[in-house]
């Protein structure tokens with residue numbers, strides 16, 4: 351891209367040295383710099399990108415964008431000084447990739463729990479109704495036949511623009527994105543022209559980062575505020591009417607709000623809910639009338655997720671509620687989210703991803719309607735992440751008859767301190783602490799009796815555990831299936 355055209359979008363800058371005519375890529379990570387890249391120095395949490403400018407120059411960068419003067423030979427390389435490199439990066443990335451989101455319908459889903467579920471449902475509803483859609487979130491991105499991994503639920507601003515551009519070139523015109531509070535706080539979504547933004551719920555998580563629930567909630571609100579103020583465009587916010595943050599987010603956007611819920615009056619409301627071991631049915635009251643919905647997703651929380659997705663797609667006015675309800679009926683449950691293992695054993699096992707107090711409460715509540723014998727619950731939490739939620743997780747887990755406290759990803763933290771933090775919240779004595787996750791799963795299955803329900807929560811279908819910063823192979827599902835086969839003499 352022409353360098354002058356690219357930099358023209360930045361007002362406050364000083365240029366030192368001669369700019370090359372063209373820029374061949376923009377990079378914020380010196381390790382990715384190529385010949386003729388523009389390298390922009392970002393001040394991060396762990397390091398300061400300004401420390402890597404010389405590495406970037408060695409790798410072929412021709413322009414450095416920074417917030418301060420750097421010891422650069424201006425006869426060979428150019429230095430552009432700006433006030434705020436994070437904001438400059440967003441502006442440059444959007445311009446470099448030609449504002450791809452402007453020509454797409456972009457859905458953004460935020461909330462403490464349910465983002466992956468709701469975005470997956472929206473993506474499938476669109477695809478089943480012949481729309482070209484792609485999904486970007488915790489599980490990366492699937493672009494036609496290509497899978498792109500992502501380190502974050504919400505990618506950095508440069509990767510977002512790059513992926514949106516790539517998707518647009520492949521003819522994708524609907525993008526469904528998971529939006530984390532970290533992503534919003536760090537400006538990773540800057541410049542994305544969202545059309546429909548959806549809120550699932552807000553409960554305790556990430557207080558290591560946000561410190562207070564108020565900060566956490568207001569940060570989530572940026573998604574609704576950033577929907578914009580241009581009423582010549584048709585945009586919508588889809589809000590959970592039963593959540594206390596409904597009123598706050600309603601105020602944050604000038605666009606029409608479509609509400610959904612169960613307990614309060616809402617535009618999309620579920621009533622007459624019946625719960626089964628492998629499906630849920632309910633009556634949906636909607637602006638297009640009443641429908642009977644059947645879904646393979648279980649539990650009340652998934653009723654919320656289901657109607658949030660229907661309301662989000664409905665907002666674009668292209669697919670009828672009737673077609674959306676039909677499409678939902680044959681959709682499979684979401685990988686690793688209250689996913690029932692297909693095993694021929696006298697017990698029922700669900701693999702789940704709950705790792706917040708609220709998600710744990712909801713996961714256990716979802717199997718209560720068909721509890722015959724005991725509920726056994728394996729739950730872990732991660733190291734080097736929000737410590738304050740740990741006792742509350744165990745408190746909610748105490749609703750189960752037997753609890754195994756274990757670890758999700760220890761990262762660099764001492765595993766026994768993680769377990770001790772959780773243990774403080776236990777409300778009964780029917781529990782054990784088992785640091786090794788594999789042993790925890792083997793133990794719970796060994797303990798099971800016919801008629802029991804086991805929920806293995808915290809990792810979903812992830813195929814690794816992060817220990818000492820390294821990913822070690824691990825699969826809750828594989829361990830559970832193998833142990834079940836031994837205990838109950840099954841042919842697997």
Ligand SMILES: CC(=O)N[C@H]1[C@@H](OP(=O)(O)OP(=O)(O)OC[C@H]2O[C@@H](n3ccc(=O)[nH]c3=O)[C@H](O)[C@@H]2O)O[C@H](CO)[C@@H](O)[C@@H]1O[C@H](C)C(=O)N[C@@H](C)C(=O)N[C@H](CCC(=O)O)C(=O)O
Pocket residue numbers: 378379380381391392393394395396397398399402501502503504505506507530531532533538
């Ligand atoms: C605490 C946090 O959010 N950190 C995010 C942040 O990284 P950082 O500030 O630590 O970056 P840094 O390592 O200090 O580097 C600063 C700059 O130097 C550059 N650098 C660095 C090293 C080098 O050799 N060369 C170089 O140029 C980096 O590319 C960067 O531009 O910016 C990075 C790029 O956007 C993110 O990948 C990273 O997420 C880390 C991996 C993370 O674990 N974040 C979690 C807390 C998170 O964001 N989670 C949410 C999901 C939450 C949920 O479950 O709901 C998410 O969206 O993923």
Ligand SMILES: Nc1ncnc2c1ncn2[C@@H]1O[C@H](COP(=O)(O)OP(=O)(O)OP(=O)(O)O)[C@@H](O)[C@H]1O
Pocket residue numbers: 461462463464465466467468488503528550551651652654655686687688702703704705708709710712713
């Ligand atoms: N609407 C909801 N309300 C409460 N709990 C939920 C809801 N939806 C899902 N959960 C619980 O949270 C877990 C994670 O669900 P999901 O992956 O959809 O959420 P997420 O917001 O994407 O989480 P993360 O950001 O941590 O990846 C599920 O396995 C389930 O236990």
